[in-house]
Amino acid sequence: MSESPAAARSPEHAAFIRRVRRGKLAVLAAQAAILVAALALWELAADRHWIDPFLTSQPSRIWETLVRMASQGNLWLHTTVTLRETLIGFAAGLVVGFGAAVALWWSDFLSRVADPYLVILNSMPKIALGPIFYIWLGDRLSVYGMAVAISVIVTITMLYTGFREVDPNLIKLLRTFGATRAQVLRKAVIPASLPTLISSLKVNIGLTLVGVIVGEFISSKAGLGYLIIYGGQVFRLDMVMTAVFILILISAALYLLVSALESSVLRWRG
Amino acid sequence: MSESPAAARSPEHAAFIRRVRRGKLAVLAAQAAILVAALALWELAADRHWIDPFLTSQPSRIWETLVRMASQGNLWLHTTVTLRETLIGFAAGLVVGFGAAVALWWSDFLSRVADPYLVILNSMPKIALGPIFYIWLGDRLSVYGMAVAISVIVTITMLYTGFREVDPNLIKLLRTFGATRAQVLRKAVIPASLPTLISSLKVNIGLTLVGVIVGEFISSKAGLGYLIIYGGQVFRLDMVMTAVFILILISAALYLLVSALESSVLRWRG
Amino acid sequence: MNDTKLELRDVGVKYVTLQGETDALSDLSLAVRDGEFVAVVGPSGCGKSTLLSLVAGLVRPTSGTVLVAGQPVTGPSRRVGYMLQEDYLFKWRDVAANVVLGLEVQGRLSAASRARALGLLDKYGLSDFKHHLPRQLSGGMRQRVALIRTLAVDPEVLLLDEPFSALDYQTRLTLQDEIWGILRRESKTTILVTHDISEAIAMADRVIVLTKRPGRVKTEYAIETGNGAAAAPLRRRRESAQFARYFDLIWKELEAHVGESGRG
Amino acid sequence: MNDTKLELRDVGVKYVTLQGETDALSDLSLAVRDGEFVAVVGPSGCGKSTLLSLVAGLVRPTSGTVLVAGQPVTGPSRRVGYMLQEDYLFKWRDVAANVVLGLEVQGRLSAASRARALGLLDKYGLSDFKHHLPRQLSGGMRQRVALIRTLAVDPEVLLLDEPFSALDYQTRLTLQDEIWGILRRESKTTILVTHDISEAIAMADRVIVLTKRPGRVKTEYAIETGNGAAAAPLRRRRESAQFARYFDLIWKELEAHVGESGRG
Amino acid sequence: TSSCTRRPTATGATTTGPDPAKGPVKVRLSETVHSVFYAPQYVAATKGFFKEFGLEVEINTAWGSDKGAAAVLSGNADIALAGPEPSLYVFNQKGQTRLKIFAQLTAKDGSFLLAKKKVDKFDWSQVKGKTIIGNRPGSMPEMVIEDTLKRVGLTPQKDVTVITNLAFTAIPGAFASGQAEYAGLFEPTASQFEAQGVGFVVASMGIEGGPLPYTVYMATEKYIAENPKVVQAFTNAMYKAMLWVESHSNEEVADAVLPFYADTARDLMVKVIKRYKEQGTWAPDPVLNPTHFDNLQKIMIGGGALKPEEKVKYEDVVITTFAEQAKKKIK
Numbered sequence A, B: 001m002s003e004s005p006a007a008a009r010s011p012e013h014a015a016f017i018r019r020v021r022r023g024k025l026a027v028l029a030a031q032a033a034i035l036v037a038a039l040a041l042w043e044l045a046a047d048r049h050w051i052d053p054f055l056t057s058q059p060s061r062i063w064e065t066l067v068r069m070a071s072q073g074n075l076w077l078h079t080t081v082t083l084r085e086t087l088i089g090f091a092a093g094l095v096v097g098f099g100a101a102v103a104l105w106w107s108d109f110l111s112r113v114a115d116p117y118l119v120i121l122n123s124m125p126k127i128a129l130g131p132i133f134y135i136w137l138g139d140r141l142s143v144y145g146m147a148v149a150i151s152v153i154v155t156i157t158m159l160y161t162g163f164r165e166v167d168p169n170l171i172k173l174l175r176t177f178g179a180t181r182a183q184v185l186r187k188a189v190i191p192a193s194l195p196t197l198i199s200s201l202k203v204n205i206g207l208t209l210v211g212v213i214v215g216e217f218i219s220s221k222a223g224l225g226y227l228i229i230y231g232g233q234v235f236r237l238d239m240v241m242t243a244v245f246i247l248i249l250i251s252a253a254l255y256l257l258v259s260a261l262e263s264s265v266l267r268w269r270g
Numbered sequence C, D: 001m002n003d004t005k006l007e008l009r010d011v012g013v014k015y016v017t018l019q020g021e022t023d024a025l026s027d028l029s030l031a032v033r034d035g036e037f038v039a040v041v042g043p044s045g046c047g048k049s050t051l052l053s054l055v056a057g058l059v060r061p062t063s064g065t066v067l068v069a070g071q072p073v074t075g076p077s078r079r080v081g082y083m084l085q086e087d088y089l090f091k092w093r094d095v096a097a098n099v100v101l102g103l104e105v106q107g108r109l110s111a112a113s114r115a116r117a118l119g120l121l122d123k124y125g126l127s128d129f130k131h132h133l134p135r136q137l138s139g140g141m142r143q144r145v146a147l148i149r150t151l152a153v154d155p156e157v158l159l160l161d162e163p164f165s166a167l168d169y170q171t172r173l174t175l176q177d178e179i180w181g182i183l184r185r186e187s188k189t190t191i192l193v194t195h196d197i198s199e200a201i202a203m204a205d206r207v208i209v210l211t212k213r214p215g216r217v218k219t220e221y222a223i224e225t226g227n228g229a230a231a232a233p234l235r236r237r238r239e240s241a242q243f244a245r246y247f248d249l250i251w252k253e254l255e256a257h258v259g260e261s262g263r264g
Numbered sequence E: 001t002s003s004c005t006r007r008p009t010a011t012g013a014t015t016t017g018p019d020p021a022k023g024p025v026k027v028r029l030s031e032t033v034h035s036v037f038y039a040p041q042y043v044a045a046t047k048g049f050f051k052e053f054g055l056e057v058e059i060n061t062a063w064g065s066d067k068g069a070a071a072v073l074s075g076n077a078d079i080a081l082a083g084p085e086p087s088l089y090v091f092n093q094k095g096q097t098r099l100k101i102f103a104q105l106t107a108k109d110g111s112f113l114l115a116k117k118k119v120d121k122f123d124w125s126q127v128k129g130k131t132i133i134g135n136r137p138g139s140m141p142e143m144v145i146e147d148t149l150k151r152v153g154l155t156p157q158k159d160v161t162v163i164t165n166l167a168f169t170a171i172p173g174a175f176a177s178g179q180a181e182y183a184g185l186f187e188p189t190a191s192q193f194e195a196q197g198v199g200f201v202v203a204s205m206g207i208e209g210g211p212l213p214y215t216v217y218m219a220t221e222k223y224i225a226e227n228p229k230v231v232q233a234f235t236n237a238m239y240k241a242m243l244w245v246e247s248h249s250n251e252e253v254a255d256a257v258l259p260f261y262a263d264t265a266r267d268l269m270v271k272v273i274k275r276y277k278e279q280g281t282w283a284p285d286p287v288l289n290p291t292h293f294d295n296l297q298k299i300m301i302g303g304g305a306l307k308p309e310e311k312v313k314y315e316d317v318v319i320t321t322f323a324e325q326a327k328k329k330i331k
């Protein structure tokens, strides 16, 4: 494996590289074909009224709606509202979760006391709390409340588990030098848990987005969740689908962003 | 570590066991104290009108509502409805997810083609599809649609990752005996992934419950999600809180059930 | 020689990856007699495992031919048993179920073949552990179970890839002795790959030293033990004069490659 | 003896867990002279690591006293450096940052102490790898970095717990030689724990054999090498007659415990 | 604890609290859904009436009348636009914070009964044996439907199946995908469905249900007591908007409302306004008529949302001083 770059160096190698390239192209072609076929079928079925375009919308209509809303500027508004809420909720959940995980790691007693509570909080469907949050936190904060509630327990659990899974020998090593607990945390536990931290981000960004959308379902002035609910209320499936489409874009983009961060960190860390 | 049972065998050991027991008691005491203090504070605050019991309910009222609804029998109805929906959705998600994961493992081409689609489906907030599912699947099936949608991608991803992480040497070993692909799947990949399967169950049972509750929010005649929405509608926060309370019990019970299954399998498998 | 069990003729193996290509073996020729015990040593990454995979039919040669019992190798065959570096017992099967795995896969599991496999367990002192799970066994026992799993399908040629490297020093010495005895009694043709020169000397009839990558045969030593019949490994080690002489010879042979060839 | 660097007097260690208690060591007494290189061998689980942890101040004795330079040990101390079984380099730090870790923790990182630590890297042929991450090094190099990390805090006593067991055979032999040289030049008092009898004989001035658990000293061997000054490990191995004699003696001593003491 | 005290409620001239005349006061308004049904409210915003009276109104949509009322109760909103029923529920459950209705916006049910198939002449007897999609139990539109059914001699769930298990936003989809022959729908969905041939308006629930305080503005007693000038200003602005709507053409009203419905076609909007205006949907003035209030309670009792003994006195949940004052002052 110590061999280097890509230029083929023998007939066998050239053949191999050709085969790999052809394989990649086939995959890309299949992916594109699936997408195009699905869209075309959808469009056709709606045109021919095999399905009711009124119920299922139609790619061309979604596109029109997208263009119209984009040109009117309110698509941008709804998107940025949701995005901003998501990023704030994400940051808040991360800070709170990290702090709590450090506290649990620090105090064994605390972590043992908290354990059953965490299990229960982790397993319960936070979504059910939506209506209650709304009452307790109000229309502005309930979106963030929902976003944090839905993501923070996972963050705590993942980080704390990560902290505890740090190779005890790294800690033993620091102890042979006489390290304090704070030094152990700073020099071994936190840096060693960086990959865990990032995989918790990966889970959380998605959960936060769910929380924000649900929060917007309950109460909102704007945002993609608002658009979906409002679109449903006035039965504008085009609008709903457009919002869902943007939402898919956002969620995929956020996920890929965190994944890119993850792989760059992992590449550096080996 | 080859030493056996628990009776103390020396003064040091007796002291140690005493210390451990005392530690456990302290933890239990702290847990109970937190619970009792929280409930008492809540009760008191509501009694003294520091908080509005109309908005926050009150432990004693929740208890009354619980007893009343239980004696009228409809609490049982709502609970079993939700539970049944959850278990059916769970099973359906598992079957579909397992099948898809096997297909992905079987065909490398398929898995490469499906990859970006899975990433997108995984990252998108399925909850946003609630209103659409309802239109597509109707009032009976939409609950299950939601439950499966929310859990199946996670199942697929976890199982497929698990399948791929099976030690390639186990597969190599089978190949030295001339095993076919189906034999490799049956004899090595699936049994070796049992722990992964169970940890996916652990994640999924919770997600399924979320899906069911959201489904009930959108459309239902009965179930805890229905109770929450209906209680909100007629401003009976006691009812909402009672439903949330039962929901917490259910989710914790389901989670602990799967955890128990997990630890017994892990104990057996080592 | 018509008692040649196994032959490689001018074999070359080239691995191609996107990053480049690796010549693992080139122009390697080797013949092993029926019942012979051959040890292969060589620097890290010189293609020793590749050599075994060729014989096992898991890897196709890029050039040259591989013959087992005169037949060209086209894929995994019942004639050849391959024991990997670690035991890779299936932890969800008990010892008995692990041992019959090969028979099961080959569709040859019958009352008779099962009895034969369990008979091997008895014969090599593992009958009490039939219903134990792998994790309940020590490393040495696990390795013996893995060997019996390989022997259960009754191969004519046995390939061992560093079978003792995961064991601690003392267990290793004991197990070398035992497994050597088992193979001699079952009279298998064996190729043992190892990093441990003393292990090679102690166990084999012949030690093959490979060059660094791409591997080909550099030198070979027929190991002459004091008395006519081959002596057991531990006995050989104690006949220190001869043992040390071989050790020294092979050590020097390999020394060129040592330095930073760490595998960690 | 007033040049005793390190002494254990009637030390006993008992581990208590909920399941029961384990006497790891009992009534163990041992004195190590300043600059001496002592190897400790013994059956698996007999308390060798516990012995080192005692000296390092990570474990308190249940009975008896542990003295380093005449002072009772109460916790980790700057006098004692402990090198664990694997290198445990911090993979997010480059070699230079790993090497000063101990200084950092002890609040002693200054331009001077850093220069000294990096100087050790130069001295032992690692200066080109200062800015490499651990994963870019071979196993042998990593182990040397770990040793330098321990030496950087300038301990008087060095504890090595099976430092070579994760390395392959050839790297191990080479590294034994190198590290032996380093320790001799830095004139450290050293205790080496190992499973490998030949390693103990090759490196130490004195080999201590422990009984099985609870461990206490069973026998000790002062290793006399051919010439007056202690010879380097590889040279000792080649002086096969003497080497083999020691090997045989210690082997017999330990044989009773071998059998199924596998660690896998 | 102070909120429990029942002050003899303000005369509208109290001197306490912020004064919109001295500079803009912020008001957090929570609406139940985002609907053209509330057109005058959007007119008040786009035509600058709120601003004119020194208010800066921020509208938030809480999907469901319970949530709007909850927002006010928990202090997360100042004023809620919702059905009057939460104030009755709250009063009956003796919550420490009371809700008071101080102005009414719509005086009729705003939903329409749509049939899946076009009928020339609709008669309520046609729904016998069929399925109607209604609203959540305990909500105003549902109670009006059931009340109407009873009046024409049909027993809900016996003669007619009424589906009440759907979220408000799921109703149009359920109807469009053919799950029932009839459904009660609001505008603009009703007109839109008609235009697309999905369903046809056969009856106006506003006409069937008769005059009702259907959507009202409410706030907590405490807020009203502490911010009388704000409440007055709000009522004034709304009354002015109601007058404006009445005195302007459908097209003008549609144009004024459209900024809040950026994605709705203008002609559809005109049609919707016309329909609502024609049936007298919007109250002529913000004063809540006690007879209509009785009608409301009758329907609620009939619908089982209120027990007969829980009937609430008009004064307990309604305060008319602001509305009357507005009626006097605004022309």
Ligand SMILES: Nc1ncnc2c1ncn2[C@@H]1O[C@H](COP(=O)(O)OP(=O)(O)OP(=O)(O)O)[C@@H](O)[C@H]1O
Residues within 6 Å of the ligand: A001, C015, C016, C017, C022, C023, C024, C043, C044, C045, C046, C047, C048, C049, C050, C051, C213, C263
């Ligand atoms: N599947 C493969 N694809 C690409 N290169 C490979 C593959 N398998 C082995 N190699 C390369 O071929 C060379 C020989 O590998 P092989 O495993 O046969 O060596 P080895 O002598 O067994 O090494 P070791 O002593 O480390 O076990 C190495 O450089 C290795 O990296």
Ligand SMILES: Nc1ncnc2c1ncn2[C@@H]1O[C@H](COP(=O)(O)OP(=O)(O)OP(=O)(O)O)[C@@H](O)[C@H]1O
Residues within 6 Å of the ligand: B001, D015, D016, D017, D022, D023, D024, D043, D044, D045, D046, D047, D048, D049, D050, D051, D213, D263
């Ligand atoms: N923290 C601990 N708690 C309980 N028992 C322990 C603990 N550490 C070690 N032991 C037990 O004490 C005994 C001695 O352990 P120790 O690690 O010192 O042995 P060792 O000679 O180093 O073994 P090995 O050769 O496997 O490295 C063992 O039986 C071990 O299981």
Ligand SMILES: [Mg+2]
Residues within 6 Å of the ligand: C048, C049, C050, C161
């Ligand atoms: Mg190999």
Ligand SMILES: [Mg+2]
Residues within 6 Å of the ligand: D048, D049, D050, D161
């Ligand atoms: Mg040890």
